[in-house]
Amino acid sequence: MLLSQFSAILLRRRISLISALAPLLAAPVSAQDLELMPVHYHTPYAHYANNLQPVHLAPAPAAPSSLLNGLPAQLRSEIAYVQDLASSTTLYQKNSTVVRPIASITKLMTALIVLEAAQDMDEILEVSSADVDRVKNTTSRLSVGSRLSRADMLHLALMSSENRAANALGRYYPGGLSAFVRAMNDKARALGMRQTRFVEPTGLSSENVSSPRDLVALMQATAKQPLIHQYTTSEQHIVEPRPGRQLIYNNTNRLVQNDKWDIKVSKTGFINEAGQCLVLLTKFEGRDIAIVLLNAQGRYSRIGDAIRLRNLVEGSNKLAML
Numbered sequence: 112m113l114l115s116q117f118s119a120i121l122l123r124r125r126i127s128l129i130s131a132l133a134p135l136l137a138a139p140v141s142a143q144d145l146e147l148m149p150v151h152y153h154t155p156y157a158h159y160a161n162n163l164q165p166v167h168l169a170p171a172p173a174a175p176s177s178l179l180n181g182l183p184a185q186l187r188s189e190i191a192y193v194q195d196l197a198s199s200t201t202l203y204q205k206n207s208t209v210v211r212p213i214a215s216i217t218k219l220m221t222a223l224i225v226l227e228a229a230q231d232m233d234e235i236l237e238v239s240s241a242d243v244d245r246v247k248n249t250t251s252r253l254s255v256g257s258r259l260s261r262a263d264m265l266h267l268a269l270m271s272s273e274n275r276a277a278n279a280l281g282r283y284y285p286g287g288l289s290a291f292v293r294a295m296n297d298k299a300r301a302l303g304m305r306q307t308r309f310v311e312p313t314g315l316s317s318e319n320v321s322s323p324r325d326l327v328a329l330m331q332a333t334a335k336q337p338l339i340h341q342y343t344t345s346e347q348h349i350v351e352p353r354p355g356r357q358l359i360y361n362n363t364n365r366l367v368q369n370d371k372w373d374i375k376v377s378k379t380g381f382i383n384e385a386g387q388c389l390v391l392l393t394k395f396e397g398r399d400i401a402i403v404l405l406n407a408q409g410r411y412s413r414i415g416d417a418i419r420l421r422n423l424v425e426g427s428n429k430l431a432m433l
Contacts, residue, residue, distance in 0.1 A: 186416045189386065189406035192323035193420050196331065196392075196399040202424055207323045210306050211405050214380030214388050215272040216326060217314035219333050219343075222269055224294045224312075225261070225280050226336050232262040236283050238352075242275040246315045247382060251275045257352035262338075267350065269342040271360040272379060274313040281312035288312070302328045317384035323403040330376050330392045330401055343367075343377045364389065366414060375399075379413070389413040395424055 186205060193203040201207075238257040253259075253275045259267075264280050267273035281291040288311070295309040304325035310318045321329075333339040344367045348360050363379040366372045373394040380388035386406030393400055402420055407413040 186404075186419060187408050187412035188404040188416045189408075190323060190404070191416065191420065192327070192401075192403040193424060194324075194327055194401045196327075196401055202400070203420060204323075209405075210320050210322045212317040212382065212385035213314065213319055213321045213326065213405065214382045214385035215274075215314035216321070216329075216378050216380045216388055216390055217309060217312065217319045218268050218272065218277050218380075219329055219339070219376070219378050219390075220295050220298065220309060221277050221280060221312040222265055222339050222342070223329075223333055223336065224284070224291060224298060225265055226338060227298075228284060228294075230261060230283070232260065232265075234261050234283075235259070236261055236264050236279045238275050238279055239282070241282060242278040244274055244313075244315055249274060249315070252358055253352055259350055259352055263348075263350050265338070266342045266345070266348050267360055269339065269378065270345055270348055270362050272314075272363050273360070274315060277313045278311075298332075299325070299329075302332055304328055314380055314385075315382060317382060323405070326390050326403050327401045330390055334376050334392050340375055344374050364391075364414075366391070366417065387413045389417060391417060393421075395421060400424065 189206060190209055190211060191203060191205040192201070192207045194201055235258050238253050238255055240255050242253075243255065244251070251274060253267075253273060257275075259276070261280065261283070264273075264276040268277040268280065278288075281288045284291040284294070291312060292309055295312065296307075299307040299309065302325075304321065306320075306322040307325045307329075308318065308320050310316050333343075343364075344362075346362050346368055349357055350360065351357050362368075362377075364374075364377045367374055367377060375392040375394070376390075377392075378390050386408060387404075387410060388407070389402070389404045391400075391402040393402065402417055404413045404416050407416055
């Protein structure tokens, strides 16, 4: 009798301890945490970041309920989010309130700012030494002195994640890079992207951060721009940055080559801090679907995760019809 009472007391204390620790163990890195991390003005972006107004990130909202939470997806992405756009229903979520670096997903906002500025898409832009990556020391086939139209620069930035092209687009914006980055953050606020911050137009900086639901809002805005649809889903583009020298660029998302995927907007991204990233606006069985995958491990894991999520969504539809 005494032994059973003692066991019951121990069990109640263990349950109380687990209940007290659970919120601490499960808590993701939220926008509140990141709000305490201001732009580090000693970074290579100091020359125009100093002119930016502070961007205060909103607290991360509670994770949405998900229709597929109980189904195993076995994803390799740290963050995954799937939304039915017509109903705004969350179909799947994994760490969906976490704010993380987004790498070249940034270029969707870069494209939106360029197009909404209504600049001449035929104007010739020249790559300068200011466009050379001195943060990650990445390479580029667009050497200093390369000259392309604004349209070609945008095409390469979106389709092939060409960083020098993206930076040149920002430099040629009225007011230069400082004004361009301010416009990016202003647009984010206008779209209700309260957990998003930009410090430069390429995504090379880990200080460009966002959340899955903010990225869905960004994709929905970019989907209204026919050129963004065209450039993010084209398989290949040929440019001539110097007389007589042609370069062939391919899409970084191989799903655009798959006839089974009806993709409206697509963008990949990668830096070490962000991991492999992929965002898509697509259509499954007549439903407009947004997919956000951040910090996938392994070069092709983001593609595999997108396929797994599609199979999961389509499988759930079939189950619902039984």
